[in-house]
Structure formats: C-alpha cells, structure tokens
Amino acid sequence: MPRLFVSSVALMGAALLCSSSSLAHEAKTVEVTTRSAKPKGENIFKGADMYVNPYFQEELDSSIKTASGEVKKTLQSIRGLSSAYWLDVKSKAPHVRGFALNTANYQTVGEMCPFWDYCLGGKNVNATCCDDPCKLAQQYNAGNNEMNYALLLHNKTTTLWPSFEPRFVIDTGRNGQADMRDSCSNWCNIRGAGIGHRPTVKTGSPLVDAFLWLKTPGESDGCTQILPGAEKEQCPRFDSMCMSVDSIGSLESDPRAPEAGLWFDYQIKELAANARLDG
Ligand SMILES: *[C@@H]1O[C@H](CO)[C@@H](O)[C@H](O)[C@H]1NC(C)=O
Numbered sequence: 001m002p003r004l005f006v007s008s009v010a011l012m013g014a015a016l017l018c019s020s021s022s023l024a025h026e027a028k029t030v031e032v033t034t035r036s037a038k039p040k041g042e043n044i045f046k047g048a049d050m051y052v053n054p055y056f057q058e059e060l061d062s063s064i065k066t067a068s069g070e071v072k073k074t075l076q077s078i079r080g081l082s083s084a085y086w087l088d089v090k091s092k093a094p095h096v097r098g099f100a101l102n103t104a105n106y107q108t109v110g111e112m113c114p115f116w117d118y119c120l121g122g123k124n125v126n127a128t129c130c131d132d133p134c135k136l137a138q139q140y141n142a143g144n145n146e147m148n149y150a151l152l153l154h155n156k157t158t159t160l161w162p163s164f165e166p167r168f169v170i171d172t173g174r175n176g177q178a179d180m181r182d183s184c185s186n187w188c189n190i191r192g193a194g195i196g197h198r199p200t201v202k203t204g205s206p207l208v209d210a211f212l213w214l215k216t217p218g219e220s221d222g223c224t225q226i227l228p229g230a231e232k233e234q235c236p237r238f239d240s241m242c243m244s245v246d247s248i249g250s251l252e253s254d255p256r257a258p259e260a261g262l263w264f265d266y267q268i269k270e271l272a273a274n275a276r277l278d279g
C-alpha cells in the first residue's frame with residue numbers, strides 16, 4: 001500500500017478485492033440475478049451474481065420478533081436483499097481487480113466529483129460532492145467521501161502503476177448516516193449509525209463495481225469489557241476503541257456489546273431506525 005494514503009481515515013479497512021472479469025467489464029449493464037439457496041453440496045451461487053444469505057435472515061428474524069413500527073418494517077424489507085458476491089472458484093478471480101473500501105466502517109458513499117483533488121485547497125467548498133462530514137479536505141485529504149476516495153486511489157495507483165486500473169466496491173452495511181460521530185476515527189458499534197445503500201451493482205460510476213454489505217449489518221464490531229448476560233463475564237477480545245464516546249456500550253444506560261461478529265440485537269434495531277437504503 002503506498003505510504004501516501006496511510007493518514008487517510010477512509011483507508012481503514014481497505015482490502016484487496018478480487019472480482020470476476022465478467023462483472024468487471026459489464027458493470028454498467030449487468031443484470032443482478034439473485035438466488036436464495038439452500039446449500040447441499042451444490043454450488044449455491046451457480047447462475048447468480050448475488051446471494052440472499054439464509055444465516056443473516058435467521059439473525060434478522062430473531063430481531064424482527066421483538067421490533068415494532070417502522071423499525072420492524074425496515075427489518076422485514078431488508079430480509080430478502082442479497083448481500084454478497086461470492087468468488088467460489090479461482091478462475092473467477094484471474095487477477096486482482098481493485099480494492100474494497102470502507103470495510104466494516106462508517107464513511108459515507110457521497111457523490112463523486114469530476115476529478116480527485118476537486119475539493120482540495122478551499123476549492124468548490126459548496127459543491128455537493130465536496131460535503132465533508134469528517135472535515136478531511138482541510139487536512140489535504142481528498143477522501144471526503146468513499147466515491148472520491150475511489151477516485152483518489154484510482155489516480156494514485158494508475159500514476160504509480162500504469163498497467164493497473166483498479167475498480168472498487170464500497171461496504172455500505174453501516175454508513176447510511178453522515179454526521180453521528182464525535183470523531184471519525186471511531187469505528188466500534190457507532191451510536192446513531194444507520195444501514196447504508198442496499199447492495200447493488202448500479203453505483204452510478206464505472207469505477208465502482210458495487211455497493212455491498214461486506215460486514216453484515218447487526219453483527220457487532222467488537223465487545224464491551226463486560227459481555228451481555230447476567231454472568232457479567234469479561235470479554236477476552238475487548239478493544240478499548242469499543243469504549244469510545246461514540247460506541248454503544250460506553251454509556252451506563254447502553255446495553256453491553258457482544259464479541260465482534262456476534263448478533264447485536266440493539267445495534268441492528270438502531271441501524272434499521274436510521275437506515276438509508278436508497279442512499
Ligand atoms: C459558499 O456558500 C457560502 C454560504 O452560502 C457563501 O457565503 C460562500 O461565498 C460560498 N463560497 C463559494 C466559494 O461559492
């Protein structure tokens with residue numbers, strides 16, 4: 001990873017992305033086929049781009065039972081959404097295609113500007129594509145939103161390595177709200193966050209292959225020091241970032257958070273209450 005980008009908040013969680021060349025070259029016209037499959041030795045993704053995850057549905061069902069009103073409606077409406085693109089065979093990923101951005105993080109998608117440094121140096125401050133909830137542009141960071149971050153990475157990567165024209169996917173599992181954090185470096189179970197754009201290959205930019213829920217909404221980012229439950233067990237993998245002022249669990253009145261990756265009923269309901277599935 002070029003050192004240039006290390007200071008960027010948006011880089012947190014950037015990961016290498018492998019993707020099929022068919023999705024690659026026809027991202028604009030590809031028909032999204034969705035399959036809801038019951039695996040039994042068979043390739044559950046055969047003939048489908050996206051996949052409705054039955055495990056996620058089960059987790060959601062457990063929260064739908066105790067939800068009400070708008071939150072319940074939102075939870076029910078996301079139950080049938082496909083949330084993954086699966087590379088099940090090596091031949092689907094003949095080369096590294098680009099980067100997964102915002103993985104498990106909370107930076108907004110935003111709008112892509114005409115070029116990567118459009119918002120820097122006090123230029124175009126009032127353009128919508130320069131909206132900058134984390135005040136990054138004034139630190140000369142062009143990643144004010146994930147679309148512009150893709151543009152920035154594309155420019156820098158292509159400059160350094162002309163034969164590599166990266167494409168991107170953006171994790172939209174928890175980035176529906178823009179301005180809910182005290183500090184944008186906080187990443188653990190953020191209070192006031194919402195689910196972001198529903199998974200789609202229609203991103204509005206040929207540089208961005210898809211918006212995906214790479215980290216499933218509702219799965220905890222990390223635990224509080226004391227785990228949920230009457231036993232008041234210590235969490236073995238506690239990370240102090242999960243006690244940030246922005247993290248659910250840092251207030252006495254909050255519920256305790258389970259281990260990273262485990263279902264967090266309180267969080268999915270908050271994410272659903274603040275969801276912006278249409279961006
Ligand atoms: C941006 O908007 C503010 C408030 O409406 C205005 O005062 C300012 O002149 C605008 N700046 C530019 C560069 O257009």
Ligand SMILES: *[C@@H]1O[C@H](CO)[C@@H](O)[C@H](O)[C@H]1NC(C)=O
Binds near residue numbers: 115116156158159
């Ligand atoms: C990257 O951006 C710079 C500055 O805007 C521009 O001069 C250059 O041509 C761009 N490079 C590529 C490979 O697009």
